[in-house]
Amino acid sequence: xDLTYTDDQKxxxxxxxxxxxxxxxxRLSGKVASGKRLTKADYEEWHAILNERGWLGVxxxxxxxxxxxxxxxxxxxxxxTTRAHAPxxxxxxxxxxxxxxxxxxxxxxxxxxxxxxxxxxDWWCQGYSEPGAGSDLAAVKTTAxxxxxxxxxxxxxxxxxxGQYANMIFCLVRTSKEGKPQEGISFLLIDMDSPGVEVxxxxxxxxxxxxxxxxxxxxxxxxxxxxxxxxxxxxxxxxLLTHERTNIAGxxxxxxxLENLRRIAGLEQSSGKPLIENPFFAAKLAQVExxxxxxxxxxxxxIAAAAAxxxxxxxxxMLKIKGTVIRQEINALTRRxxxxxxxxxxxxxxxxxxxxxxxxxxxxxxxxxxYFNNRKLSIYGGSNEVQRQIISKAILEL
Amino acid sequence: xxxxxxxxxxxxxxxxxRYLADTVSPEMLAEATESEAGHSETLWSGxxxxxxxxxxxxxHDGGFGGAGFDLAVVFEETGRAGAFEPLVASGVLAGGLIAxxxxxxxxxxxxxxxxxxxxxxxxxxxxxxxxxxHVETKATKDxxxxxxxxxxxxxxxxxxxxxxxxxxxxxxETRDAEGISLFLVPADAxxxxxxxxxxxxxxxxxxxxxxxxxxxxxxxxxxxxxAFPAIEEAAARATCAICAExxxxxxxxxxxxxxxxxxxxxxxxxxxxxxxxxxxxxDVLIEIEQARSAVINLAGHLAxxxxxxxxHVSATKNLIGxxxxxxxxxxxxxxxxIGMTEEYALxxxxxxxxxVDHRFGDTDHHLERFIRLSAA
Ligand SMILES: Cc1cc2nc3c(=O)[nH]c(=O)nc-3n(C[C@H](O)[C@H](O)[C@H](O)COP(=O)(O)OP(=O)(O)OC[C@H]3O[C@@H](n4cnc5c(N)ncnc54)[C@H](O)[C@@H]3O)c2cc1C
Ligand SMILES: Cc1cc2nc3c(=O)[nH]c(=O)nc-3n(C[C@H](O)[C@H](O)[C@H](O)COP(=O)(O)OP(=O)(O)OC[C@H]3O[C@@H](n4cnc5c(N)ncnc54)[C@H](O)[C@@H]3O)c2cc1C
Numbered sequence: 034x035d036l037t038y039t040d041d042q043k044x045x046x047x048x049x050x051x052x053x054x055x056x057x058x059x060r061l062s063g064k065v066a067s068g069k070r071l072t073k074a075d076y077e078e079w080h081a082i083l084n085e086r087g088w089l090g091v092x093x094x095x096x097x098x099x100x101x102x103x104x105x106x107x108x109x110x111x112x113x114t115t116r117a118h119a120p121x122x123x124x125x126x127x128x129x130x131x132x133x134x135x136x137x138x139x140x141x142x143x144x145x146x147x148x149x150x151x152x153x154x155d156w157w158c159q160g161y162s163e164p165g166a167g168s169d170l171a172a173v174k175t176t177a178x179x180x181x182x183x184x185x186x187x188x189x190x191x192x193x194x195x196g197q198y199a200n201m202i203f204c205l206v207r208t209s210k211e212g213k214p215q216e217g218i219s220f221l222l223i224d225m226d227s228p229g230v231e232v233x234x235x236x237x238x239x240x241x242x243x244x245x246x247x248x249x250x251x252x253x254x255x256x257x258x259x260x261x262x263x264x265x266x267x268x269x270x271x272x273l274l275t276h277e278r279t280n281i282a283g284x285x286x287x288x289x290x291l292e293n294l295r296r297i298a299g300l301e302q303s304s305g306k307p308l309i310e311n312p313f314f315a316a317k318l319a320q321v322e323x324x325x326x327x328x329x330x331x332x333x334x335x336i337a338a339a340a341a342x343x344x345x346x347x348x349x350x351m352l353k354i355k356g357t358v359i360r361q362e363i364n365a366l367t368r369r370x371x372x373x374x375x376x377x378x379x380x381x382x383x384x385x386x387x388x389x390x391x392x393x394x395x396x397x398x399x400x401x402x403x404y405f406n407n408r409k410l411s412i413y414g415g416s417n418e419v420q421r422q423i424i425s426k427a428i429l430e431l
Numbered sequence: 432x433x434x435x436x437x438x439x440x441x442x443x444x445x446x447x448x449r450y451l452a453d454t455v456s457p458e459m460l461a462e463a464t465e466s467e468a469g470h471s472e473t474l475w476s477g478x479x480x481x482x483x484x485x486x487x488x489x490x491h492d493g494g495f496g497g498a499g500f501d502l503a504v505v506f507e508e509t510g511r512a513g514a515f516e517p518l519v520a521s522g523v524l525a526g527g528l529i530a531x532x533x534x535x536x537x538x539x540x541x542x543x544x545x546x547x548x549x550x551x552x553x554x555x556x557x558x559x560x561x562x563x564x565h566v567e568t569k570a571t572k573d574x575x576x577x578x579x580x581x582x583x584x585x586x587x588x589x590x591x592x593x594x595x596x597x598x599x600x601x602x603x604e605t606r607d608a609e610g611i612s613l614f615l616v617p618a619d620a621x622x623x624x625x626x627x628x629x630x631x632x633x634x635x636x637x638x639x640x641x642x643x644x645x646x647x648x649x650x651x652x653x654x655x656x657x658a659f660p661a662i663e664e665a666a667a668r669a670t671c672a673i674c675a676e677x678x679x680x681x682x683x684x685x686x687x688x689x690x691x692x693x694x695x696x697x698x699x700x701x702x703x704x705x706x707x708x709x710x711x712x713x714d715v716l717i718e719i720e721q722a723r724s725a726v727i728n729l730a731g732h733l734a735x736x737x738x739x740x741x742x743h744v745s746a747t748k749n750l751i752g753x754x755x756x757x758x759x760x761x762x763x764x765x766x767x768x769i770g771m772t773e774e775y776a777l778x779x780x781x782x783x784x785x786x787v788d789h790r791f792g793d794t795d796h797h798l799e800r801f802i803r804l805s806a807a
Contacts, residue, residue, distance in 0.1 A: 168698070236772065238771055238778045304606070311795075361760075373561070412771070
């Protein structure tokens with residue numbers, strides 16, 4: 034049992050730190066740290082910086098232009114980039130579609146799409162969920178009917194994160210109504226500039242339009258955009274979900290959120306003293322920190338097992354639940370910490386260079402927004418109820 | 432022992448519930464927050480006509496209610512509808528303080544308020560957090576009159592107010608209970624500026640800056656320097672009001688969520704058939720009943736001696752904060768993605784309920800205060 038990094042791992046960590054020190058623009062880290070609104074250009078700027086260093090394909094093997102890092106290196110990279118307040122890597126092309134194409138895509142698809150992901154030529158979004166297919170993903174109804182050398186796609190996708198920035202969407206579509214619902218699903222790549230694709234924003238309770246509805250009406254998709262075989266899409270979809278679950282514990286996010294909370298609680302005054310010295314508040318802060326310390330080790334245990342070649346199984350369900358509950362608790366404490374300034378909603382103040390001042394401290398509105406927005410953590414990526422169901426079946430054998 | 436409402440209150444509840452159900456829509460609320468007034472003028476004049484504002488005042492003050500249970504009835508209904516009219520700001524706080532301490536001439540304002548005039552209560556200050564005695568704003572004697580200087584923060588409905596009841600220090604230090612006085616200040620007084628903005632959970636508030644605002648001698652409400660007990664009592668009544676509002680919000684959220692559990696199908700069945708969700712909803716129900724009892728406790732003790740009253744203020748506000756968080760988080764979770772959208776009715780109700788915890792002291796503030804009051 035050894036809880037520390039090896040010398041090689043420490044050297045790697047230093048290399049990442051030096052890189053972030055040199056290359057992460059303070060304009061971007063400043064925006065992330067202060068909860069300002071990130072633009073499409075901000076994400077692309079950061080992707081390009083990482084790509085130049087060869088570090089954008091974090092989870093990709095070297096043969097496809099990725100880093101080839103092992104699980105521990107990836108963890109160190111995650112930890113350091115979140116600590117430095119780098120923008121997150123937009124996951125849809127890099128962590129979701131990329132791995133699917135590497136395993137199931139044709140050579141032509143790999144050659145065409147993978148470099149385009151690294152070069153930010155394409156911005157992908159995930160077209161899985163539909164109004165009637167949430168937790169029950171196999172219920173997707175969007176149809177793709179083969180006509181000669183293309184498919185005609187009709188239906189509606191929803192909750193499509195950052196679909197407003199995307200030019201490409203990977204979709205689960207129904208190509209057969211025979212047999213079990215899972216057996217009639219295909220995995221199709223759709224150009225969002227095609228006639229018949231319409232993207233409509235959905236405003237969430239934090240006031241931001243981060244998700245969208247994507248309507249597909251008689252959209253003509255070349256047959257070569259089918260990934261793998263027709264009606265085998267469920268297999269690819271599930272493979273993608275295991276990759277979506279990398280870094281599912283969100284230890285880095287929780288750690289920076291906790292630091293932010295501690296900073297705010299040091300600035301907020303309660304009866305003439307910093308809030309952080311209030312024993313009631315301090316107790317709650319300590320409680321969540323204790324939980325996070327243990328969870329970080331649970332996470333490392335899984336990573337060590339993965340680095341030793343074990344495939345992650347139901348452990349990721351545990352990490353998903355514990356990780357999201359901890360982050361949501363930190364968000365709730367941060368909302369509480371800002372006191373009456375949770376109330377003002379001066380949204381314009383979140384734009385870079387805005388001449389509208391926030392009401393109260395500038396950290397207040399991002400704190401409230403993060404509380405509301407991160408309710409999503411326990412809903413998406415397999416809801417926490419679905420994860421509990423997986424644990425009861427797969428681990429407890431109930 | 433009798434937990435029935437009186438006949439008059441039952442009638443008020445019925446007619447108010449019917450009126451709000453017929454009048455309030457999500458679009459109306461969204462427009463109200465965007466509007467210059469920051470609330471719905473239709474709704475406000477409707478409430479005034481129905482006598483709802485009058486229900487917040489005793490007969491002695493020109494109303495026909497004013498007791499804790501009158502507040503509870505009115506605000507449970509406005510909460511149920513998700514409305515955010517200036518009932519607390521103008522009726523309970525500004526109006527309540529004028530009724531409690533005003534001269535005969537000042538009390539004419541109470542009649543105006545009952546008729547729909549809007550006044551604000553400019554009390555909270557930057558750095559005060561939830562401490563009611565934190566007043567830095569200074570009132571200095573200026574010949575026969577007064578001069579006010581200071582900053583007031585998150586003053587609800589500031590933009591719509593024609594006048595403010597303003598707290599200011601005429602003696603003592605910031606956070607002394609003694610030395611606080613109240614003044615009646617017209618919103619257009621030279622030197623008074625308001626920056627108005629929307630709020631999470633609907634409605635608007637403002638930052639009110641007072642720079643050399645000069646007032647005549649009769650702007651002082653009540654005697655000089657001893658306003659704190661009245662402020663504390665007005666805050667107790669306001670807390671009762673928003674706890675009842677929270678209860679109404681919880682009831683609406685519960686109804687929406689139970690409906691959704693029955694409607695929404697996944698895996699070929701209504702999600703309400705999953706026992707995991709049934710149990711969660713059962714716990715929500717239990718906590719809402721706790722919340723109802725807590726509101727009854729507070730409403731029933733608003734007229735008690737100070738320590739008894741304030742223990743109930745803190746007990747109820749603490750419980751409402753905890754129950755509110757549970758109800759909001761469970762309702763959103765049980766809805767899934769749809770529960771996070773601004774457009775679906777839950778969004779507004781959930782935000783408004785969450786924000787109750789940020790008004791008049793949160794769960795932690797009141798837990799600490801309850802312990803202190805219990806030791807006294
Ligand atoms: C902010 C956000 C971003 C998203 N981004 C994307 C995206 O980019 N692309 C995409 O395809 N999707 C996306 N999603 C959709 C997400 O994957 C779904 O919201 C999720 O699968 C849940 O589905 P649902 O919202 O329809 O809820 P439902 O499945 O209807 O669930 C409602 C409730 O029922 C519970 N429940 C369901 N089944 C069971 C069961 N068997 N046992 C017990 N409880 C159950 C759920 O846990 C939940 O509490 C996003 C969602 C959100 C909120
Ligand atoms: C101290 C004590 C005193 C008692 N006194 C008396 C007495 O005076 N007279 C008398 O007749 N009996 C008495 N009982 C028995 C008591 O009523 C039973 O223990 C009780 O009915 C539960 O039954 P069980 O112990 O067989 O547990 P089980 O019914 O086997 O339950 C085991 C677990 O499964 C859960 N469970 C069961 N069904 C469901 C379901 N449908 N959904 C979800 N969860 C479920 C239970 O909640 C429990 O957690 C007493 C028990 C105790 C512990």
